[in-house]
Amino acid sequence: MPNITEMNPSEFRELLHTLVNEELFTSRERLAALLAKDSPQEALEAEFFHFHGDYVDFAYWLEDYEEDPLKGLIPDTPLAKKLKRQREYVLAHRKTTLKERKFRRMGTYLNSDPMPEKKIAELPPVEYRRLLRSLVAEELFPVRERLVAFLKQNPTDQELDIAFRELYIAYELLEVAFEDYHYDPDEGLEFRPEVIERIDQSIAEIEAGTAELISLEEVAKEFGVKLNIYPIHTSGGVVE
Numbered sequence: 001m002p003n004i005t006e007m008n009p010s011e012f013r014e015l016l017h018t019l020v021n022e023e024l025f026t027s028r029e030r031l032a033a034l035l036a037k038d039s040p041q042e043a044l045e046a047e048f049f050h051f052h053g054d055y056v057d058f059a060y061w062l063e064d065y066e067e068d069p070l071k072g073l074i075p076d077t078p079l080a081k082k083l084k085r086q087r088e089y090v091l092a093h094r095k096t097t098l099k100e101r102k103f104r105r106m107g108t109y110l111n112s113d114p115m116p117e118k119k120i121a122e123l124p125p126v127e128y129r130r131l132l133r134s135l136v137a138e139e140l141f142p143v144r145e146r147l148v149a150f151l152k153q154n155p156t157d158q159e160l161d162i163a164f165r166e167l168y169i170a171y172e173l174l175e176v177a178f179e180d181y182h183y184d185p186d187e188g189l190e191f192r193p194e195v196i197e198r199i200d201q202s203i204a205e206i207e208a209g210t211a212e213l214i215s216l217e218e219v220a221k222e223f224g225v226k227l228n229i230y231p232i233h234t235s236g237g238v239v240e
Helices: 009-020 023-036 041-062 078-093 098-105 125-136 140-151 157-178 193-208 216-223
Strands: 232-234 237-239
Touching: 009 041, 009 140, 009 157, 023 041, 023 125, 023 140, 041 098, 041 125, 041 157, 078 157, 125 157, 140 157
Parallel strands: none
Antiparallel strands: 232 237
């Protein structure tokens, strides 16, 4: 995908259509409906699993945009003033770098980014619901609704540029809302007994020397990949 700042007008419009139709907004509606019905904790947890995953997918489109979203805006307009306040909030409350946030979304933490003490999976039920309600009420969702309607009006390229900036800052606000929380979607999941049995059997066969192992060369040959084997330098010489 081209860098957002390097897109031509047609590519940029296509990106906006893609963004407003991301699955995040559908999962948000489902989660909001469950909260409104005071659904059981298990149902909320199952839907939040999708909501968080869809948030990660949505972030993929925007995580490499490093421009100042306020740059070039006419500063004395109501929208510019609102976006300035929101961006100041983001910068004041953001604790991570872009690189650290990317790693978090991959489910890991850099040494420079300690894991947040608050684990979403361990929140008390009342606090858990409060967090979910705040997330589904984030600015990103009404901004997206306005952008959907706006795209139908055949706006100019300049108008779309401003609309994107509003969407981007709203996305940053959602990003900040997650900063103080750790969430591992795989936490608490268990292997089925038959899977554990197969793993134990494979380990036993390897230890006994009876396992049918496939060499790296055979795998490379099967997939048509050429291996580049480099010598390993050790203190005693070179190992081929």
